[in-house]
Amino acid sequence: MARLIALCGALVLAAGLAVAGAAWWAWRALDAPGPAPAPVVVEVPAGAPLARIAARLEDAGVVEHAALLEWYGRLTGLAGQVRAGEYRFPAGSTPRQVMSRLVSGEVVLHALTIVEGWTFRQLREAIETHPAIGDKLPAAPDEALMSRLGMPDMAPEGWFLPETYRFPRGTTELELLAMAHRAMVAALDEAWAGRAEGIPLETAYEALILASIIEKETGVADERREIAGVFARRLERGMRLQTDPTVIYGLGEAFDGNLRRADLRTDTPYNTYTRSGLPPTPIALPGRAALEAAVDPAPGKALYFVATGNPDGTHYFSETLAEHNRAVARYLATLRERRQAQ
Structure with a gap:
């Protein structure tokens, strides 16, 4: 009987030592580097149990033992705090x-990245081909989209700021x-609040329209205010703006790249060229x-401008029609000369 008791005690001790050893190993393993030799991206589905997530991480080579990660998550209560993404x-x-x-x-x-000077159509095309944007609405009319954005009956053109936007996978269009x-x-609100006195614009929307024309006329930073000045003076004098980008926009898909x-x-x-004032x-x-x-707009007397033809994209500004011609x-x-040199 004493021998049996001793044997049971030895077994209990061995089991205790085994458990302690396993716990010690597991605790140390929690701080052991994983097998991945390079960064790994893994998507965690919404509502997935930790066991499935851990298995996916093991398959991707992020962790060596899925069971260890699952055990740690459940022991610490972190399993219920895992966020999808x-x-x-x-x-x-x-x-x-x-x-x-x-x-x-x-x-x-x-x-x-929404590029300065893109049209709304180009923006929607970029969204349509972006692999990380979900729930795309290629068939949705522009009017319906603007209504959902809180601007019913408003044309979408111009109403989206060119910048680089960062977002998680699955962000919708x-x-x-x-x-x-x-x-x-x-x-636009900030720009309109800081507008100069006396400009020939009555609303912030008119400023948005004019800004879109300026954007299409030049990519040279130092010229934007000067071009704005030309347009402002023409508006003040009742002169037509006579700007090619508006004509091209009005032609739509009929424009073949050659303005005649x-x-x-x-x-x-x-x-x-045929209508006065700003486009609609x-x-x-x-x-x-x-x-x-x-x-x-920059002060000055110029009423005309034309491209110089130089590679830098600059323009020549003129005060008179004769000088402009x-x-x-x-x-x-x-x-x-450039065509002949080619």
Whole structure:
């Protein structure tokens, strides 16, 4: 009997030592670097149990033992705090670090850059082809989208600020448009609040329209306010703006890349050669610099401008029509010389 008791005691002791050894191993293993030699991105589905998440991480090479991660999560209560999303795990992440990241919500952020001068159509095309944007609405009419953004009966052109937007995978098209729209509303309000006195614009929307024209006319930062000044003076004198980008926008899909004299004579609501004042809507998505130029035009006397033809994209500004015509002749000569040199 004594021998049996001794044997049972030995077994209990051995079991205790085994449990203690396993616990000691597990605790140390929580701080052991994982097998991944490089960063690994893993998507954690919404509502997935920790066992499935741990298995996915083991399959991806982030952790060596899925059971260890699951045990740690359940023991600490962190299992119920795991947040869905796409996570990037650095090379050699320990199980403890992996769990910490899973509950942090620090998901991978993707980016979409809205380019200054894009049209709304180009923006929607970029969204349609972006792999991280979900719930796309390619068939949704523009009017329906604007209504959902709180601006029913408003044309969408111009109302989305060109910037780089960062967002988690699965962000919807509507959510992304809402971000860009809120940013434009804020930028336009700020620009309009700081407008110069006496500018020939009655509303912030008119400033948005003019800014879109400025955006399409030049990419040279130093010229934006000068071009804004030309347009402001023409508006003040009742002169037509006569700006090619508005004509091109009015032609829509009919524009083949070559603007002809006949196009300048073809009347559309956007043809500023045939119609006075601003076009009915913006013609592109203007950036902050164009917005600021539209409400703070540079002083001066120039009423005309034309491209110089130089690679830097600069323009020549003229006070008189005769001077402008000479500048146009120089521009055409520069183009001919360039074609002959090719």
